[in-house]
């Protein structure tokens with residue numbers, strides 16, 4: 001039986017890599033993707049050594065042509081795109097007054113334009129295949145609650161939540177579902193940088209921001225990549241066929257919306 005094909009942007013490391021490992025174990029053929037070519041190659045080799053069907057495509061989600069190439073490479077290698085995961089994203093931590101035009105454009109280009117271009121490229125291929133599909137976006141608790149020092153990042157994730165709603169409505173007639181996962185606070189390179197920024201701007205101690213954000217998580221521990229991968233595994237499976245347009249919290253009990 002032909003394997004279903006999953007594309008995961010920003011999957012050289014962090015949550016994206018965790019998602020790729022889980023979907024590979026679920027039986028998907030995997031298309032890794034990232035702007036970080038060196039780390040992407042390392043991760044590709046790691047999955048190949050586990051015996052998984054995997055290719056890696058270097059690209060920048062901010063570039064429509066790169067997103068179209070990503071889909072084309074996936075089809076060339078595995079014949080289709082069944083699941084496309086817009087995972088790549090960047091954080092932004094600064095006082096409101098210090099958000100610059102360039103920083104605003106950078107964050108929205110990656111986090112919002114990247115989701116738009118990925119969705120456009122994936123949907124075009126899924127329409128051609130006429131076998132439906134699943135588009136899954138990386139959102140966040142920051143799409144349900146907005147935090148001090150994270151105003152720009154939260155605005156970008158609120159935009160992703162909105163895109164998830166609208167694209168689900170426009171793509172339903174093609175049997176394409178669109179959903180989003182909303183992690184809480186997971187130990188990745190992104191949170192290392194967030195913690196460092198709170199030291200820089202607020203004069204906090206190292207790990208003070210991490211501890212502040214994680215101390216009241218109801219399940220009693222910070223998130224790990226596999227916690228997110230479990231939700232994405234469900235959303236990538238036929239078990240989620242009756243769910244679309246949803247931005248689903250997986251935060252251990254932080255935000256209640």
Ligand SMILES: NC(=O)c1ccc[n+]([C@@H]2O[C@H](COP(=O)([O-])OP(=O)(O)OC[C@H]3O[C@@H](n4cnc5c(N)ncnc54)[C@H](O)[C@@H]3O)[C@@H](O)[C@H]2O)c1
Nearest residue numbers: 010014015035060061088089138140183185186188189190
């Ligand atoms: N870590 C968390 O606590 C957390 C919580 C909620 C949501 N998220 C979201 O989950 C996603 C993954 O987060 P993470 O913690 O793994 O981050 P990360 O920084 O560890 O990994 C993100 C990956 O995306 C890649 N990337 C960045 N810009 C890119 C671009 N323009 N084109 C292609 N690849 C690019 C990076 O090279 C990196 O490998 C992001 O969208 C993030 O906003 C993370």
Ligand SMILES: CC(=O)[C@H](C)O
Nearest residue numbers: 140141142184185186
């Ligand atoms: C990075 C992220 O989305 C939350 C704030 O941990």
